[in-house]
Amino acid sequence: GAGVSQTPSNKVTEKGKYVELRCDPISGHTALYWYRQSLGQGPEFLIYFQGTGAADDSGLPNDRFFAVRPEGSVSTLKIQRTERGDSAVYLCASSSPGDTQYFGPGTRLTVL
Amino acid sequence: EDKVVQSPLSLVVHEGDTVTLNCSYEVTNFRSLLWYKQEKKAPTFLFMLTSSGIEKKSGRLSSILDKKELFSILNITATQTGDSAVYLCAVGTPSNTGKLIFGQGTTLQVKP
Numbered sequence: 001g002a003g004v005s006q007t008p009s010n011k012v013t014e015k016g017k018y019v020e021l022r023c024d025p026i027s028g029h030t031a032l033y034w035y036r037q038s039l040g041q042g043p044e045f046l047i048y049f050q051g052t053g054a055a056d057d058s059g060l061p062n063d064r065f066f067a068v069r070p071e072g073s074v075s076t077l078k079i080q081r082t083e084r085g086d087s088a089v090y091l092c093a094s095s096s097p098g099d100t101q102y103f104g105p106g107t108r109l110t111v112l
Numbered sequence: 113e114d115k116v117v118q119s120p121l122s123l124v125v126h127e128g129d130t131v132t133l134n135c136s137y138e139v140t141n142f143r144s145l146l147w148y149k150q151e152k153k154a155p156t157f158l159f160m161l162t163s164s165g166i167e168k169k170s171g172r173l174s175s176i177l178d179k180k181e182l183f184s185i186l187n188i189t190a191t192q193t194g195d196s197a198v199y200l201c202a203v204g205t206p207s208n209t210g211k212l213i214f215g216q217g218t219t220l221q222v223k224p
Binding site for chain 2: 004040042044045059089091101102103106108
């Protein structure tokens with residue numbers, strides 16, 4: 001079956017711009033996660049959705065970052081007033097509750 | 113602060129060698145330990161371990177968890193060039209948050 005998909009695969013933007021990153025989870029997975037991976041590091045947790053609600057957003061670095069999942073399926077990670085330090089690969093994962101997380105291919109964000 | 117530490121950070125071997133990758137952890141609430149293989153962007157799931165002393169095996173890969181000493185190892189026997197990747201260890205926290213805490217990864221290069 002189809003895995004987790006993420007669009008775009010690459011995004012280049014200028015400092016100060018707004019970006020949206022999209023994640024389509026595996027069908028039927030109610031849990032959805034966003035992580036950020038900087039070069040040479042492991043992924044860092046950003047936010048976790050159970051259904052439509054954000055069950056844990058403790059990893060969001062500041063209020064420029066926001067994520068939604070309005071219908072409990074597709075999720076969008078939104079970054080306002082991007083900074084060069086936001087450059088990273090943004091990974092999305094989905095799972096059944098308590099089960100293994102399956103990752104998408106990520107979006108590589110470059111802020112110039 | 114919860115943390116996961118992997119060693120070595122990088123490793124170069126020749127085809128046919130056996131390698132052992134290490135993962136130690138200190139977390140407040142442990143639920144499971146997972147190993148992922150990351151070749152390009154998407155980490156792909158290898159193993160999930162929840163009980164001490166029970167080896168999980170898949171082909172040439174195997175892993176075991178020691179919950180008393182707070183570590184896990186991933187063994188790869190008869191390495192092949194296709195095993196070249198970053199191997200990530202992650203600790204799963206209780207299901208009400210669901211987040212994974214990742215180590216920084218071990219970069220394995222297998223030379224022909």
